[in-house]
Amino acid sequence: MTTSAPDFCTGIQYFAEKTPGIEQYGQQPAIASGQNSIEPGNANAIFQTLLYADALRYLTLQICASKASGHPGGFASQAEAYAALVMLGHKNIITEVGHHAPGFYSAMFLDKSLEKMGITTVQQLRDRFREKHGLIGHLSGFIPGILAPAGPLGQGQHFAMSAAFLHPGKLFPFTVGDGGLGEPYIMSSMQHFHTAFPKITNFLPVLVWNGYSQEHHSMVSTKTTPEMIQYWQGNGFEEVILVDAKDFDDQNQSGAYVDSTICSLEKRLAFTAAVIEGVDRAAKAALGGKLTVFIIKQLKGAGVHATGSKSHNLYAHHTIDNADIIKGLQNRALHPDAWALVRTNCERAGGGSSSQVAVTESVLPMVDLGTLPLQEFPIGGDPQVATTAMGKLVGYVGQKDPKFLVTNADGNEASGIANINQALKIVHPTTDDLYNQAPNGQVYEPLSEDACAGMAAGLALMGARSLWCSYESFAINGLPIWQTVTQGMAELRRPTPSTITLYTAGALEQGRNGWTHQRPEVEAYFASMMRNGNVFPVFPPDANSIQACYDWALTTQNKGIVITASKSPLPIRTTLAQTKQGLIDGSIELQVIPGQKTVVLAVIGDMTLAPAYAAAAALAEQGIGSKIISVINPRRLYRSTDVAWDTCSEPDDGFLSDAAFQKAFGGDALIGITGGAPAMLEPIMLRSTAPRDTFAWKRGETTATAGELMEFNGITAAKVVDRAKALLG
Numbered sequence: 255m256t257t258s259a260p261d262f263c264t265g266i267q268y269f270a271e272k273t274p275g276i277e278q279y280g281q282q283p284a285i286a287s288g289q290n291s292i293e294p295g296n297a298n299a300i301f302q303t304l305l306y307a308d309a310l311r312y313l314t315l316q317i318c319a320s321k322a323s324g325h326p327g328g329f330a331s332q333a334e335a336y337a338a339l340v341m342l343g344h345k346n347i348i349t350e351v352g353h354h355a356p357g358f359y360s361a362m363f364l365d366k367s368l369e370k371m372g373i374t375t376v377q378q379l380r381d382r383f384r385e386k387h388g389l390i391g392h393l394s395g396f397i398p399g400i401l402a403p404a405g406p407l408g409q410g411q412h413f414a415m416s417a418a419f420l421h422p423g424k425l426f427p428f429t430v431g432d433g434g435l436g437e438p439y440i441m442s443s444m445q446h447f448h449t450a451f452p453k454i455t456n457f458l459p460v461l462v463w464n465g466y467s468q469e470h471h472s473m474v475s476t477k478t479t480p481e482m483i484q485y486w487q488g489n490g491f492e493e494v495i496l497v498d499a500k501d502f503d504d505q506n507q508s509g510a511y512v513d514s515t516i517c518s519l520e521k522r523l524a525f526t527a528a529v530i531e532g533v534d535r536a537a538k539a540a541l542g543g544k545l546t547v548f549i550i551k552q553l554k555g556a557g558v559h560a561t562g563s564k565s566h567n568l569y570a571h572h573t574i575d576n577a578d579i580i581k582g583l584q585n586r587a588l589h590p591d592a593w594a595l596v597r598t599n600c601e602r603a604g605g606g607s608s609s610q611v612a613v614t615e616s617v618l619p620m621v622d623l624g625t626l627p628l629q630e631f632p633i634g635g636d637p638q639v640a641t642t643a644m645g646k647l648v649g650y651v652g653q654k655d656p657k658f659l660v661t662n663a664d665g666n667e668a669s670g671i672a673n674i675n676q677a678l679k680i681v682h683p684t685t686d687d688l689y690n691q692a693p694n695g696q697v698y699e700p701l702s703e704d705a706c707a708g709m710a711a712g713l714a715l716m717g718a719r720s721l722w723c724s725y726e727s728f729a730i731n732g733l734p735i736w737q738t739v740t741q742g743m744a745e746l747r748r749p750t751p752s753t754i755t756l757y758t759a760g761a762l763e764q765g766r767n768g769w770t771h772q773r774p775e776v777e778a779y780f781a782s783m784m785r786n787g788n789v790f791p792v793f794p795p796d797a798n799s800i801q802a803c804y805d806w807a808l809t810t811q812n813k814g815i816v817i818t819a820s821k822s823p824l825p826i827r828t829t830l831a832q833t834k835q836g837l838i839d840g841s842i843e844l845q846v847i848p849g850q851k852t853v854v855l856a857v858i859g860d861m862t863l864a865p866a867y868a869a870a871a872a873l874a875e876q877g878i879g880s881k882i883i884s885v886i887n888p889r890r891l892y893r894s895t896d897v898a899w900d901t902c903s904e905p906d907d908g909f910l911s912d913a914a915f916q917k918a919f920g921g922d923a924l925i926g927i928t929g930g931a932p933a934m935l936e937p938i939m940l941r942s943t944a945p946r947d948t949f950a951w952k953r954g955e956t957t958a959t960a961g962e963l964m965e966f967n968g969i970t971a972a973k974v975v976d977r978a979k980a981l982l983g
Contacts (some may be wrong), residue, residue: 259590262597265377267316267574268587274519275301280595284341285602291343294534295527302599303341304526305588306364307333309596311515311557312586313360313376317389318568319559319579320380324391327555327565328431329357331464334514334526335550336361338533339427339460345604346417346612348402348428350410350440351462352392353566358400359389365600367399367609395715396745396903399608399615401426402715403742408437409735412708414457415447416716420657421613425537427458427548432472435461439704441489446700447709448490448545450681458540459547464554465511466563475511479551486547493539493546495532499525499553507553515557515585558582617748618717621655623808628801630830637823638797640860641670641758644804644819648721649677651808652696655719661698661706662723663732669723669758670821707732707755711739714753715746719808726757726818727764727773737783740814744788744902752813754804758821761951762861762929762960769954772963778931780816784889787899788906791816791934794833795842795860795884796826802833803886812904818930820860822960827863833886840890840910840937841883841918845870849879853978854921856938858885858928861960866927868971873978880978883918891915891937915941923981925949925974929964945981949974 259269273280279301284292292299310333311326318324328351329336339347340361349358362368363379371388373379382388389397393404402413414428430440444459463482465475477485479498486494499514500507502525507513514525529550536548555565559572559582572579588596604611626647631638648671652658660666666674672690679695690697698709703724710722712735724732739753761772783789790813794800800819807815827844828836836842841856844863847870855866863884870880889897894909910918919938924946926935932950939946949969957963964970 260594260597262375263590263593264375265380268583270587270589273305273589273592276589276592280305280592283595283598283602285599287602290603290605292341294530299341300523300527300530302595303337303530304334304522305592306337306341306596306599307526308557308586309364309588309593310337310357310360312583312588313363313379314356315558315579315582315586316574317360317380317383318356319572319574319576321384322568322570322573323384324356325353325567326356326558327560328462328464329354330558330565331552331554331556332429332460332462332550333357333557334529335460335533335548338530340603341599342530342534342537343604344425344427344537345608346401346424346426348410348414348417348426349393349404350407350434351429351431352404354429355391355393355404356383358393359383359397362397362399362608364597365399365603365607367607370398370609394745395614395742396747398747399612401612401614403738405738406734407434408439408704409708409738411440411444411457411459412712412735413715415444416709416712417613418454418457419451420618420713420716420718422454422456423541424613425456425458425541427460429460429462431462432464432474433467435474439702442702443700443705443708445490446705449683450698452683453543455540455543455545458536461547461549463549463551466554466566468566469563482549490545491547492544493536494549495536495546496549496551497528497532498551500551502528511551511553513553513556513561557586614716614748620719620751623651623654626650626805628805628830631798631826633826633829635826637825639670639821639823640794640797640800640819641756641821642673643797644756644800644817645671645673647801647804648674651719652678658719659696659698659709659713660721660723661710663699663701663703663706664725664728666697666723669725671723703728703732704735707736711736711753714751715739715742717750719751720753722755724755724757725771726760726776727771729757729776730773733776733779736814740783740789741786743812743814744786746812746903749811749904752807752810752815754807754815755817757816757818760818760820760929761954762963763820763822765957765959765963768956772954774930774951778933781931781933781936783814784892785897787897787902788812788904789814790887790889791818792837792887793818793858793885795863795886796824796828798826798830799828799833799886802830803837806834806837812902813906824860828884836884836886838890838908839914839918840887841885843881843918844884845882847874847880849874849877851982852879852881852921853982854881854883854919854924854944855974856883856885856919856924856926856935858888858930858934862927862929862964862969864961865964865969865971865974869974869978872971872975878978878982881921885938888934888937891941893941896937896940920944923978925978927969927974929969947977947981
């Protein structure tokens with residue numbers, strides 16, 4: 255054995271004087287030069303996979319202890335499964351467990367992926383863990399080799415299924431923990447996906463069943479092994495492969511969940527062999543057309559400083575000098591030769607570092623859409639349904655791009671976009687022309703906004719075009735993953751198509767349905783996200799404008815673009831050219847009536863223009879001038895210093911200048927009008943120096959018409975006129 259450690263080991267706190275078994279099983283790397291995986295059953299491969307698992311445990315614990323912060327326990331309980339996946343050549347690994355981040359970072363370090371960040375030694379790994387511009391507390395696409403962000407539970411399967419949809423023949427395992435399994439979305443979304451795309455099975459859930467969640471026993475800890483197997487089988491999984499550490503315990507550990515790391519080397523090798531064999535079977539089954547899950551059952555915290563929920567995260571006293579940390583690190587310490595062996599295998603596995611071979615490390619080729627068939631309706635002509643006009647373009651995009659998917663939970667027909675279903679068909683195993691459904695359709699309709707948002711946002715994150723359509727009133731249930739992806743897109747090291755949404759049937763159109771269907775607070779969500787730098791809510795006032803908005807959105811990258819429009823026939827007030835300029839300037843001037851004084855009516859939305867026009871006419875009768883401005887792209891109306899645009903990987907520094915803002919919104923008084931949250935008007939209210947006020951949504955009610963609902967919320971021409979006169983003094 256050598257006595258000096260490789261350079262990359264600089265910063266390792268403890269080395270072992272010897273690593274038992276290495277002389278017998280570690281003379282040569284298990285993955286030979288020119289190869290990219292091990293052979294299951296090979297004794298050398300089994301031993302070296304175990305070394306890799308312990309190396310992951312060691313680094314995970316040490317980097318967390320270096321900051322007395324982070325989460326080592328969950329990843330530690332499945333280290334053998336992760337190691338087996340990598341050693342078998344599978345590196346497109348996703349997780350829905352953000353708390354597994356230090357384990358994933360350790361893996362990215364060992365295969366040299368983090369060298370792209372200038373991290374070449376363990377000391378640098380320690381220094382940059384949980385630091386700005388370093389290895390953030392939860393996973394992000396900013397980190398080389400990491401395929402998808404991970405934060406809120408119940409999201410990882412969306413990314414894995416999106417990747418599987420785009421990359422046939424590649425395996426996309428994703429780890430899910432005890433806590434995550436309690437989320438309602440995971441199983442239902444996989445069931446719907448499998449029903450819609452029965453031949454796409456190359457995603458592999460890896461359940462880390464360790465008996466504990468963040469602060470207590472997990473709810474699924476009460477299940478027996480047969481019950482857990484039955485649970486997955488009952489949800490449509492054809493292959494359920496479970497490896498239980500307790501079957502290899504020779505230390506008489508109590509309870510259903512045991513720690514394999516305290517067993518004899520012989521039993522540890524047997525357990526690792528079973529995991530490798532199980533993972534290999536699972537991978538082949540998933541790639542071979544069977545819906546498959548692999549389950550590793552092992553006590554949370556196996557091999558680190560504590561077990562159970564006590565291992566979940568470190569507290570302030572868990573420094574590198576803490577007795578429990580020292581003991582955990584010393585128990586997992588490896589000889590320098592073992593570290594060198596692990597590094598070589600990790601480099602060779604899968605054909606190179608994750609930062610080279612992961613599917614998200616390169617730009618996915620895209621079909622050229624050509625010129626969209628925009629249809630310009632004449633101003634003052636027959637009223638048109640904006641969503642229907644956009645639907646025609648969506649159908650064109652799908653017919654040009656076979657990887658394009660539209661997702662919707664509540665029905666496109668109800669949103670005035672039946673033409674999307676007619677052009678692209680709802681994907682369903684039952685062919686039925688009456689309902690526009692067919693097995694090869696491109697409209698994905700799970701009855702879950704989470705599944706809709708997850709699939710659409712996941713596809714965009716992975717590099718493909720998509721569109722999430724939703725009633726504004728229901729969109730709130732899908733926004734957490736959409737927010738995760740848009741934030742992740744702001745940090746990506748590569749360009750990817752923006753994630754685009756269409757929200758229809760807003761609160762004003764949902765009068766008869768009552769307040770249960772009136773959720774305009776969704777707009778406040780986006781208003782707060784605008785400062786993120788890459789989020790653009792847009793509000794086309796008519797059927798011409800919405801086409802220009804969608805045409806623009808398709809040309810953008812790494813943004814979250816929200817198009818909000820009505821499904822009712824409404825007047826045509828703009829040209830295509832006006833909106834194209836309005837997307838740059840933030841707004842369009844619709845009408846000017848001269849007078850001794852001028853009231854500026856800044857309007858967000860389409861239906862809300864009706865009381866604005868009526869107010870302008872009433873003001874004119876009293877000799878008061880007015881200007882109606884349709885606010886299309888409010889993010890452009892912020893000052894550049896209000897928005898974190900310069901921190902985005904694909905920065906957009908388009909903001910209206912002070913002079914242009916004054917020209918557009920300057921007047922003797924200003925009134926902002928919206929049928930949603932007043933927060934969306936913030937950019938205007940921040941910059942205007944005129945006496946000003948807002949008219950906005952207050953609360954829901956059951957009404958017969960949109961006008962009656964606006965009246966209930968005080969958004970009427972008469973009240974606008976009264977307030978304008980008061981502002982003018």
